[in-house]
Amino acid sequence: xxxxxxxxxxxxxxxxxxxxxxxxxxxxxxxxxxxxxxxxxxxxxxxxxxxxxxxxxxxxxxxxxxxxxxxxxxxxxxxxxxxxxxxxxxxxxxxxxxxxxxxxxxxxxxxxxxxxxxxxxxxxxxxxxxxxxxxxxxxxxxxxxxxxxxxxxxxxxxxxxxxxxxxxxxxxxxxxxxxxxxxxxxxxxxxxxxxxxxxxxxxxxxxxxxxxxxxxxxxxxxxxxxxxxxxxxxxxxxxxxxxxxxxxxxxxxxxxxxxxxxxxxxxxxxxxxxxxxxxxxxxxxxxxxxx
Ligand code: ADP
Ligand code: ZN
Numbered sequence: 510x511x512x513x514x515x516x517x518x519x520x521x522x523x524x525x526x527x528x529x530x531x532x533x534x535x536x537x538x539x540x541x542x543x544x545x546x547x548x549x550x551x552x553x554x555x556x557x558x559x560x561x562x563x564x565x566x567x568x569x570x571x572x573x574x575x576x577x578x579x580x581x582x583x584x585x586x587x588x589x590x591x592x593x594x595x596x597x598x599x600x601x602x603x604x605x606x607x608x609x610x611x612x613x614x615x616x617x618x619x620x621x622x623x624x625x626x627x628x629x630x631x632x633x634x635x636x637x638x639x640x641x642x643x644x645x646x647x648x649x650x651x652x653x654x655x656x657x658x659x660x661x662x663x664x665x666x667x668x669x670x671x672x673x674x675x676x677x678x679x680x681x682x683x684x685x686x687x688x689x690x691x692x693x694x695x696x697x698x699x700x701x702x703x704x705x706x707x708x709x710x711x712x713x714x715x716x717x718x719x720x721x722x723x724x725x726x727x728x729x730x731x732x733x734x735x736x737x738x739x740x741x742x743x744x745x746x747x748x749x750x751x752x753x754x755x756x757x758x759x760x761x762x763x764x765x766x767x768x769x770x771x772x773x774x775x776x777x778x779x780x781x782x783x784x785x786x787x788x789x790x791x792x793x794x795x796x797x798x799x800x
Contacts, residue, residue, distance in 0.1 A: 513555050513563035513604075514790035516613060517596070519588055519640065522547055524554045527791045531624035536787065543590045544599075552603050564609040564793025566616025566786055567596060573611065573654055581610055587679065609793030613637075613786055614645030615652045617738070617779070619796070620789030622647050625780030627734040634732045635785065636661075637739035638719065642686040646730055653730075662686045666721045669714060689718040691741050702741055712746050719747075720754030723776065727755070727763060738779040752776050 511526040525536035581597025618635035627633035642662030646653040676687030767775040
């Protein structure tokens, strides 16, 4: 018996089967097109296996309120064809096993806590800096939910005095995602992030914004580990600069070794690397078996 896992992203879907040790046995990947076609691939893949449970880490926003009439739906996504898509319902129609469902970043946070950089801890946050910026949180041992789920990629940040860029968030303009996501970097500097590796000022400014957000997350949630991944973090010079900026912003106020002296072990890349999302979905499946 396997656990099934879906990492449902805005551009691609990853489906995998694996075990309770976070080991992936088989995986497939296909582009996110319209729901009908995409779900046909999903169902075809999982039909080949005997599954105990399936976990879904999905792009959103999604409805996670227990008892809600639209629980398990993708709600107000900018991807028009997926608005009000009943993701959990569609899976249940084909597979009569427990289905775990959460945001892509909450799934990744859970995966990192189960098998990765936050193993054994009661709290952590997982930040992805890619096409968008998303953050998942585990607080006191559980994934954080509320009115819906946190949307910490859209927090407001203090603008750099020399930065006149308007921002790319369709809702807020210059929120964190608007200023620091991959598309924001590309629009501000006129080139993709990968082509800007040698431009120190690009990454200093990027760290300026990401560090503000992380300092705020630390102040609000007090996570025992801060994990940061996503395409933009492939820039190796970014992480040291983020750590330094976080220490400067907190300015000795958080009197904890992790922040004061051990920040290299406190703000880290995903222990599961690019597998954080799909392993997280596996962890969601496991959690759905024994909630
Ligand atoms: P997604 O967020 O769509 O799941 P990624 O996490 O790979 O996917 O993020 C894609 C974004 O990351 C794009 O905006 C891309 O320009 C940026 N990116 C990818 N590789 C790099 C790199 N080496 N350096 C800087 N930015 C990168
Ligand atoms: Zn925003």
